[in-house]
Amino acid sequence: MSKNIKFLGLLLTLIIIFIILLKGLNVSKDYSNEKLKSKIDFSLNAKKLFSDEIINISDLFDKNSPSVVNIWASWCAPCREEHQFLMKLKDMNINIIGINYKDSPKNAKNFLSSLGNPYSEVITDNDGTKSIEFGAIGVPETFIISGKTNEIIKKYIGPLTNENLIEIKNLLKKNA
Amino acid sequence: MSNYLGNYSLYIALIASVYLIFKSYLDANSENKYLDKNFILITSIQTIMITVSFFSLVAAFVISDFSNETVFNNSHTLKPLFYKVSGTWGNHEGSLLLWLLVLSIFLFIFLLNSRSQDTKYKLLTILFQQIIISGFLVFILLTSNPFKTLYPIPREGLGLNPILQDPALAIHPPILYLGYVGTSIIFSASLASMICGNIGDKWARHIKKWVLVSWVFLTIGILLGSIWAYYELGWGGFWFWDPVENVSLMPWFCLTALLHTVIVLQKRNSFKEWTIILSITTFSLSMSGTFLVRSGILNSIHTFANDPSRGLYILSFLFILILMSILIFFFNQNKISNTAKENFILSKETAILVNNWFMMFFLSVVLVGTIYPIFLEVLNGSKISVGPPFYHNLLIPFLIPFLIFMSFGPSLKWIKDKLKKFNYNILIIFLASLLISYVILTKTENSFLLSIPLIVLSIYLLLVTIKDFFVSKSSISQKISHFGFSLLITSILLNGLFSNEFNSNMKVGDERIFNEKVVKLKEVNVTDVDNYKSLKASFEVTNKNSSFALYPEVRIYKQPLTITSEADIKTTLFSDNFLVFNILKDDGYYNVRYQYKPLMIWIWISTIFIGFGGLLSVIRKNEQKY
Numbered sequence: 050m051s052k053n054i055k056f057l058g059l060l061l062t063l064i065i066i067f068i069i070l071l072k073g074l075n076v077s078k079d080y081s082n083e084k085l086k087s088k089i090d091f092s093l094n095a096k097k098l099f100s101d102e103i104i105n106i107s108d109l110f111d112k113n114s115p116s117v118v119n120i121w122a123s124w125c126a127p128c129r130e131e132h133q134f135l136m137k138l139k140d141m142n143i144n145i146i147g148i149n150y151k152d153s154p155k156n157a158k159n160f161l162s163s164l165g166n167p168y169s170e171v172i173t174d175n176d177g178t179k180s181i182e183f184g185a186i187g188v189p190e191t192f193i194i195s196g197k198t199n200e201i202i203k204k205y206i207g208p209l210t211n212e213n214l215i216e217i218k219n220l221l222k223k224n225a
Numbered sequence: 226m227s228n229y230l231g232n233y234s235l236y237i238a239l240i241a242s243v244y245l246i247f248k249s250y251l252d253a254n255s256e257n258k259y260l261d262k263n264f265i266l267i268t269s270i271q272t273i274m275i276t277v278s279f280f281s282l283v284a285a286f287v288i289s290d291f292s293n294e295t296v297f298n299n300s301h302t303l304k305p306l307f308y309k310v311s312g313t314w315g316n317h318e319g320s321l322l323l324w325l326l327v328l329s330i331f332l333f334i335f336l337l338n339s340r341s342q343d344t345k346y347k348l349l350t351i352l353f354q355q356i357i358i359s360g361f362l363v364f365i366l367l368t369s370n371p372f373k374t375l376y377p378i379p380r381e382g383l384g385l386n387p388i389l390q391d392p393a394l395a396i397h398p399p400i401l402y403l404g405y406v407g408t409s410i411i412f413s414a415s416l417a418s419m420i421c422g423n424i425g426d427k428w429a430r431h432i433k434k435w436v437l438v439s440w441v442f443l444t445i446g447i448l449l450g451s452i453w454a455y456y457e458l459g460w461g462g463f464w465f466w467d468p469v470e471n472v473s474l475m476p477w478f479c480l481t482a483l484l485h486t487v488i489v490l491q492k493r494n495s496f497k498e499w500t501i502i503l504s505i506t507t508f509s510l511s512m513s514g515t516f517l518v519r520s521g522i523l524n525s526i527h528t529f530a531n532d533p534s535r536g537l538y539i540l541s542f543l544f545i546l547i548l549m550s551i552l553i554f555f556f557n558q559n560k561i562s563n564t565a566k567e568n569f570i571l572s573k574e575t576a577i578l579v580n581n582w583f584m585m586f587f588l589s590v591v592l593v594g595t596i597y598p599i600f601l602e603v604l605n606g607s608k609i610s611v612g613p614p615f616y617h618n619l620l621i622p623f624l625i626p627f628l629i630f631m632s633f634g635p636s637l638k639w640i641k642d643k644l645k646k647f648n649y650n651i652l653i654i655f656l657a658s659l660l661i662s663y664v665i666l667t668k669t670e671n672s673f674l675l676s677i678p679l680i681v682l683s684i685y686l687l688l689v690t691i692k693d694f695f696v697s698k699s700s701i702s703q704k705i706s707h708f709g710f711s712l713l714i715t716s717i718l719l720n721g722l723f724s725n726e727f728n729s730n731m732k733v734g735d736e737r738i739f740n741e742k743v744v745k746l747k748e749v750n751v752t753d754v755d756n757y758k759s760l761k762a763s764f765e766v767t768n769k770n771s772s773f774a775l776y777p778e779v780r781i782y783k784q785p786l787t788i789t790s791e792a793d794i795k796t797t798l799f800s801d802n803f804l805v806f807n808i809l810k811d812d813g814y815y816n817v818r819y820q821y822k823p824l825m826i827w828i829w830i831s832t833i834f835i836g837f838g839g840l841l842s843v844i845r846k847n848e849q850k851y
Contacts, residue, residue: 069603127788
């Protein structure tokens with residue numbers, strides 16, 4: 050009898066693990082899903098890179114039009130690569146908010162002073178938790194966020210390309 | 226041409242597999258005394274077919290046949306020949322084909338090597354091994370066929386990820402797979418012996434070879450992966466607790482436990498059920514590793530493939546295998562004859578049991594750290610990131626009792642040992658290690674209370690294992706492996722304690738002073754090499770009375786456009802000086818990271834010792850019976 054209970058218990062545990070892992074497979078499918086409609090928690094506080102002042106991130110977003118959030122670090126080579134595209138976005142008068150991921154403030158400032166600063170504001174994310182709140186899995190990542198509804202309209206994993214740039218322009222026009 | 230050859234030989238191998246499954250099942254139920262000659266024949270045909278298939282993929286890579294989709298996606302005509310060949314297994318499809326190749330070759334060797342074994346046992350091992358082989362064959366043919374053709378034929382391939390173009394990584398997957406796949410033989414053989422009811426000292430002696438072989442390959446495979454991460458990723462560490470690294474470490478803990486348990490089974494004929502459970506778990510962990518890496522369920526810098534339909538298949542296959550093994554275990558449990566003898570607290574058996582507890586604890590910590598984020602995300606949608614602090618906080622304190630046990634466990638006698646009279650040797654060694662630790666610890670400022678017992682005990686263990694070379698009667702292979710392990714722990718601890726680094730932006734001609742050393746950037750040369758553009762910097766590091774040069778490099782690859790940093794590392798017996806730089810912009814400034822890492826080379830050397838001990842035990846036939 051006790052052998053059967055052991056067996057059934059083990060079987061049940063296995064089935065539960067199986068179901069969870071099965072669900073996990075689908076979760077990771079949603080991960081890069083382009084139409085993910087999750088919201089950003091606007092009550093988040095963060096420290097500014099240049100002034101060390103702590104602010105509420107909702108102040109950074111334009112309430113009437115979508116903004117671009119870019120997660121970057123000075124040590125990340127692909128970020129360097131995509132920087133030129135961010136500069137182009139800035140030239141189109143687009144509000145870009147930078148999240149500086151696990152970086153030393155000194156290197157980050159050096160990076161921006163040498164390559165140009167495309168961001169309207171940069172907040173620091175020393176331990177990577179702010180980026181997790183945004184659902185990021187690494188650097189660089191770029192989000193288009195609606196100021197009205199706090200929703201993520203679109204998410205790009207990895208460095209931006211020229212094609213993405215055109216897409217972002219169209220998206221912002223559509224959602225303005 | 227090679228596409229058709231590769232593809233159809235896989236189908237022939239599948240037919241052979243199906244035939245062998247039915248034939249072995251039928252024969253196992255009959256009372257045949259001898260193994261049908263067809264088994265060796267069909268198995269060799271299958272092995273040859275899979276080898277042909279594998280080498281036709283290698284050939285496609287070598288001649289850059291871009292009508293093959295896998296070659297098109299992962300190769301390029303400009304790539305050096307060595308990386309064209311290693312590109313074969315540097316991708317999802319090819320690596321699975323390699324898995325399959327090793328699976329079939331191992332089964333073939335197993336058949337040749339176990340002539341003296343019972344026929345039914347051999348038949349059942351073939352049955353289980355063929356179930357695994359057919360599972361992989363179907364998986365490859367359905368979801369990851371490496372021989373898909375492209376038309377029109379592209380003129381140029383998309384290239385291989387440049388961070389994978391490294392000699393250590395080129396041979397890392399094959400070695401690691403030899404370890405993983407070796408556990409499949411242990412799995413099949415233990416299920417077969419469970420049904421035959423022949424688990425005992427004889428079986429232990431027979432399976433121990435396979436345990437050792439898999440363990441040696443797994444150890445060396447993990448070492449190579451770690452060396453690659455250290456030299457190529459340019460982060461200056463050798464272990465990042467990345468999920469993909471963890472999945473290779475988990476079967477290693479389990480296999481290490483099994484390696485010790487199987488010795489108890491051989492000498493004392495006990496721990497029967499535990500041996501079987503460990504065999505099943507080790508293989509399940511190896512398979513889960515494949516699942517976690519290949520399904521894209523983990524998000525890690527190492528996961529290069531991402532396809533949920535593949536994940537679904539491996540997950541189902543994995544659970545069918547686990548379910549099958551649990552059923553077999555429970556319904557044949559009564560066949561295990563109870564030969565367990567009385568265990569005394571102070572005996573080698575108990576010491577090995579304690580070793581197993583520790584291995585299981587380390588395994589659970591790593592398992593939880595790797596799997597829990599996935600579970601949490603499914604259960605309540607929250608994302609957590611488990612990093613090195615979690616592992617360090619949970620593992621390091623438990624090293625203290627582990628080191629204590631390891632210092633006396635191996636020298637205990639079988640059955641029952643006595644507390645001896647006070648041993649002056651031990652006292653002298655202990656005092657010596659106290660003294661050495663004191664000298665070491667006064668040289669550092671960043672020591673914590675915890676690091677004192679750790680350093681003392683690791684040095685104590687190191688001295689004890691050295692002493693064992695002269696006095697202990699245990700086998701030479703065990704002495705070498707245990708010595709290697711204590712050296713590894715000592716090197717890692719001292720390396721962690723004394724490492725330091727600086728990070729700065731420099732332009733040509735700049736100097737930075739760091740820890741009484743002057744680091745100077747002398748020049749940067751730009752050159753064009755076959756498939757990338759190279760920026761080679763020349764640094765000079767001047768010490769009080771000596772100086773040396775370091776030449777780190779930034780490579781800008783053309784296909785696909787990727788920038789990688791090649792660190793330059795000056796290695797001596799005492800320390801590594803690690804320098805890596807990055808381009809900032811065209812204004813002449815470079816981001817420079819310099820690291821001083823003591824005893825780095827001993828981490829590699831000690832792991833080689835650990836593996837070498839195992840290897841010696843495989844080769845030496847007349848291994849002393851201790």
